[in-house]
Amino acid sequence: MNSGTDSALDSLPPLALYVHLPWCVRKCPYCDFNSHQAPSELPAKDYVDALLADLELDLPLVWGRTVQSIFFGGGTPSLFSAKWIERLIAGFRARLRVSPQAECTLEANPGTTEHDSFSAYRDAGINRVSLGVQSFNDELLQRLGRIHGSAEIETAVESIHTAGISNFNIDLMYALPGQSTNEALDDIRRAIHCAPSHLSFYQLTIEPNTAFHASPPKLPDEDTAWDMQEQCGELLLESGFRQYEISAWARAGFRCRHNLNYWRYGDFLGIGAGAHSKLTLPAEQSVRRRVRHRHPDVWLKAMQSGEWLADDRLIGEEERVFEFFLNQLRLYDGVRKDQFTPRTGVGWNRISARLEKAIERGVLQDSCGMLKPTALGWRFSNEIQAMFLPPGIEKKPQSSYNADLH
Ligand code: SF4
Incomplete structure (x- = not known):
């Protein structure tokens, strides 16, 4: 890697x-x-x-x-x-x-x-x-x-x-x-x-x-x-x-x-009431998340006043690592290792020890550039996700990360 x-x-x-x-x-x-x-x-x-x-x-x-x-x-x-x-x-x-x-x-x-x-x-x-x-x-x-x-x-x-x-x-x-x-x-x-x-x-x-x-x-x-x-x-x-x-x-x-x-941690721009965005900003070397006001009446009024965002913040490195793995581990093809650094801005060395531990425990397998949950791993997917949780953060519901996923 x-x-x-x-x-x-x-x-x-x-x-x-x-x-x-x-x-x-x-x-x-x-x-x-x-x-x-x-x-x-x-x-x-x-x-x-x-x-x-x-x-x-x-x-x-x-x-x-x-x-x-x-x-x-x-x-x-x-x-x-x-x-x-x-x-x-x-x-x-x-x-x-x-x-x-x-x-x-x-x-x-x-x-x-x-x-x-x-x-x-x-x-x-x-x-x-x-x-x-x-x-x-x-x-x-x-x-x-x-x-x-x-x-x-x-x-x-x-x-x-x-x-x-x-x-x-x-x-x-x-x-x-x-x-x-x-x-x-x-x-x-x-x-x-x-x-x-x-x-x-x-x-x-x-x-x-x-x-x-x-x-x-x-x-x-x-x-x-x-x-x-x-x-x-x-x-x-x-x-x-x-x-x-x-x-x-x-x-x-x-x-x-x-x-x-x-699921592959690409970028998305969300518009309209309650929509979420996640955008990579190379010039700032950061990833930004924005959330619009949720209620349509509130959002419509807020658009007129110019204060249409309910949340606007940069996503820290540990949170990016967690988000990167969160959804890809739901995919049957698994996680693409070569996309980790370009999409999170974090070096592989930061997660290699955690991954080796998961592989040793038999919940993840590493094959042909992909990390996939094993049969045991599918049964304990929450446990695998918890391995990538930023320190001191409780797991939020899935919808908090991908509120627009339908
Ligand atoms: S389930 Fe679908 S149709 Fe029913 S209220 Fe929700 S968004 Fe509307």
């Missing part, structure tokens, strides 16, 4: 742009994202103008760089019509260099795209859709407090196919209130039948500050949840999907480039 001395942050990682559109028809009882029930009339024009103004404020931090992916996340971005998405993409291209091959994802929820077909979003510049299906079972969807049913899913999937958008993700959850393993398998079969290129498959967990936390539903026990995960995973494998991250499955060539950039 490299030198024993710390190296400069002199080679910039890929840059992604995240755009937060924070409103939903109503708040789901399990949701801890920064999402808010939409007012009767969406302030679409004010919000879009503020997003472009927000981008301009951070342009000096990304001058001359090329954006490799754009992700419209939420909330429910498909509440914004294609006209507004087109205006935003044109506004980004006028202000930033956007790669002609950029992956450009729109999160959409069934039942919210009646006003515009996916062909209109495709014409606006969207080339990847992430559809929040969660389940195909009408009764389970009701228990989850979702606004859609299986009929709306069918309509949305048909519209995606008609638009010719082949790069399309389905978000699906398992271990839902009262769900049996057979029902989870049925959901996976129906998802595969929709012919997506990517599947995000998550276990429902009860998060603090949600309606489910205040009044928890009865969920399947851990053994049943494990069974669902295993059996559904087998079906996905048989159908040509490969798991590349704890919750992400893709067909060959369709891994989500935007999320991979987060």
